[in-house]
Amino acid sequence: MVFVELLSGVTQGYLTPLLPSLGESLHITPAGQTRIYLLSQLAFAIWTPLLAKLGDAYGYRRYLRISIALVAVGTVLMAVRTSLFTLSVGVVLQAAVVGFMPLLIGILRHRAPEQRRFGVGVLVGVLTAAVGLGGVVSGSLSEHSATLGLWAAVPVAVLAVVAGVILPDGAPRIGERFPVLQFALLAAGLVGVVTALSLGGLWGWTSLRTVCALVAGLLMLATWIVADSRATTPLVNMRMLTNPPVAIVSGVTFCLAFSTIGFFGANAIFLGSSSAESGIGLSYGPQAIALVALALNVFALGSSLSTATLLRRLGERYTLALSGVVIAAAFLSLLVLHETPAQYLVAIALLGFGFGGYQASTRALCVECVADRDTAMAAGINELALSFGAAIGASVVGAIISANQTSSGVTLHAYLWVWSVCASVALVGAGLGLCYRMRGVQR
Structure with a gap:
């Protein structure tokens, strides 16, 4: 594995x-x-x-x-x-x-x-x-x-x-029949929404193409929900979507993916910006930026390996909330300390710990309250929540940076907004984590 x-x-x-x-x-x-x-x-x-x-x-x-x-x-x-x-x-x-x-x-x-x-x-x-x-x-x-x-x-x-x-x-x-119609509706809906989120910044968020792609995608998803709820062989067990633990874990995943993965592009821009030209940044080259990303993932490795222990000792609620709090602390520290490599790497370390923690805890918990026959689909729903959180986060961060860019580069004001938004959404994820309650497995 x-x-x-x-x-x-x-x-x-x-x-x-x-x-x-x-x-x-x-x-x-x-x-x-x-x-x-x-x-x-x-x-x-x-x-x-x-x-x-x-x-x-x-x-x-x-x-x-x-x-x-x-x-x-x-x-x-x-x-x-x-x-x-x-x-x-x-x-x-x-x-x-x-x-x-x-x-x-x-x-x-x-x-x-x-x-x-x-x-x-x-x-x-x-x-x-x-x-x-x-x-x-x-x-x-x-x-x-x-x-x-x-x-x-x-x-x-x-x-x-x-x-x-x-x-x-x-x-x-199980060997049940594969629901082709419901899958086609779900796939069409996801394609429309993902297209709007991925190209909205390029097309313009209020452009006809973006609005049409988003509306068409949402209509397809609504049609899929109606068709799947009436089908004898559904693609997704609708009771699973309304299962509070599954919904809460997916919400935590969405918020923390928004704050972390959505920020990674802006992180690379900040690291590569020349402080002499734009007044901010660390003037790193591609290889140095890749090494910083590797360092973040090494810290994520350490936290993910300790997640099972944290779940056992702190419980599910506090482990989920802890990841959100640590991620928020990383962005709040950047609001105050971001001028030297040492200051920035402290925030990167915190971000890595929170990143690995929520990736491991949400993926472990998303299947604990569903029947065995729905295991992969419950995990898949969590993966979709991660993808959509990352896409929307990247879109919001990109819009903030585009709105605060001058001829000399991205302004500090843009990053202050980015770090504030990411910290706020991470705290929302932490609050959702505190709402988690283990329940019996659905049948």
Whole structure:
């Protein structure tokens, strides 16, 4: 399982630092790079419910192996024949990594239920550390060749394929009919909403394209809810969506993903800004920025490994709330201390601890109050909450930065707003965490 999540982390972290140099060598415009990112986000939204439902119905190991194969094919394709077309196809195939965690949690719940919380903490720790490591390795390789960095994930893909072959099976298969209509409605709705969130900043938040994509997506989601609630074989158990523990954990995930993942882009801009020109920033180069990201993920590794212990000693409510409080403390410290590398790295350490803590705790708790047959889907809903929180957070942060940008760069006023908003949303997540109550498993 560690090798499987290692592939997930590397593939999620290695492409971002490569896109600028790949764009230059392959003559891909910034708009083309944006479309590659959008394809990835759309594929995430579609793969999540599809792989989760298929895993619950027809076997976690079977669809985990299929997911690994898809990611491996996309990884090798991008490295062997690099072009705009293969990059576009590759990121769609690689987006199947979104199924890894729900399917692995399904296997853990069946094979080692007493070790599930610790196991999830280990997997999340490996995932977060691998994201940072993938960026550092691919960035270093790309200094010699723009396409060489794409090979960073190939050996890891081979290891993951081998790991998938020898993994034990998960829970017995239900074998129920797959609800194609409900899936099509849900996928269409998610595509519309994700498109609006991803391109709203580029199109304009009040533009006709953005509004139409968002409204169409919401209408499709509403139609899906009606159709799924009346179906004899639903895609998602609607009782699960109204289950308070599941709803609260998803809310915590949304808020803390908004504050952390939504901020990562602005973090890179701040680190790379020249204090001599704009008056703020640390004047770091790409490699130094990648090392700071790696440091954040190393701190996340430490906190995720301790999550099972915290859940046992502090309880579920206080562990969820603690992650939100630590993340808020990181942003509040930046409001006061942000002028030197040491001051900034203290905040990065706090952010890493909170990041790893909520990633592990929410993924462990999201399945504890649902029936075995809904394990992967409950985990998938949590992954969607994370994706939407990150997308909306990045959109809000991007809008703040765009509104406070001058010819010399982003102003300090913009970052003060960004840090304040992220701290506030993190505190909302902490408050939701305090509302968590364990309940019996739904049947």
